[in-house]
Amino acid sequence: xxxxPALLTLAVxxxxxxxxxxxxxxxARLPDLRGRTLRAAQxxxxxxxxxxxxxxxxxxxxxxxxxxxxWKVCSQQPPPARYALTTPxxxxxxxxxxxxxxx
Numbered sequence: 001x002x003x004x005p006a007l008l009t010l011a012v013x014x015x016x017x018x019x020x021x022x023x024x025x026x027x028a029r030l031p032d033l034r035g036r037t038l039r040a041a042q043x044x045x046x047x048x049x050x051x052x053x054x055x056x057x058x059x060x061x062x063x064x065x066x067x068x069x070x071w072k073v074c075s076q077q078p079p080p081a082r083y084a085l086t087t088p089x090x091x092x093x094x095x096x097x098x099x100x101x102x103x
Contacts, residue, residue: 030089032080038093039068041076049085058092058101065093074100 028049033041042053055065058074065071071093078087094100 026085027082028085029082030076030078030080030087033073033076033091036073037069037096038065038071038073038091041073041091042068045089050083050087050089052086052088054088054090056090056092058094059098063095070096072096072100075103 026049030048030050031044033044036044038055042055045053055071057063057065072095073091073093075092077090077092
């Protein structure tokens with residue numbers, strides 16, 4: 001029985017687990033994205049290292065924010081602070097020119 005390939009496979013699995021655990025522990029500061037266009041907010045969050053981004057209609061009209069320059073951010077979840085880079089970020093938006101809801 002050849003142990004070389006089995007040991008190599010085990011070493012690769014252990015290395016990948018270590019990398020994934022390390023990646024989960026990496027953190028960055030999520031900036032305050034309120035008041036920015038959706039596009040600018042998404043770019044700022046990505047520049048900070050966050051990749052799991054979502055946008056939702058803040059007026060609950062079930063509109064889909066497609067063109068990021070036509071929407072502005074009213075609120076974000078989570079709020080500005082330091083988080084793991086794997087933290088999902090949701091931006092609640094309204095069309096540019098609309099008022100943000102009071103909540």
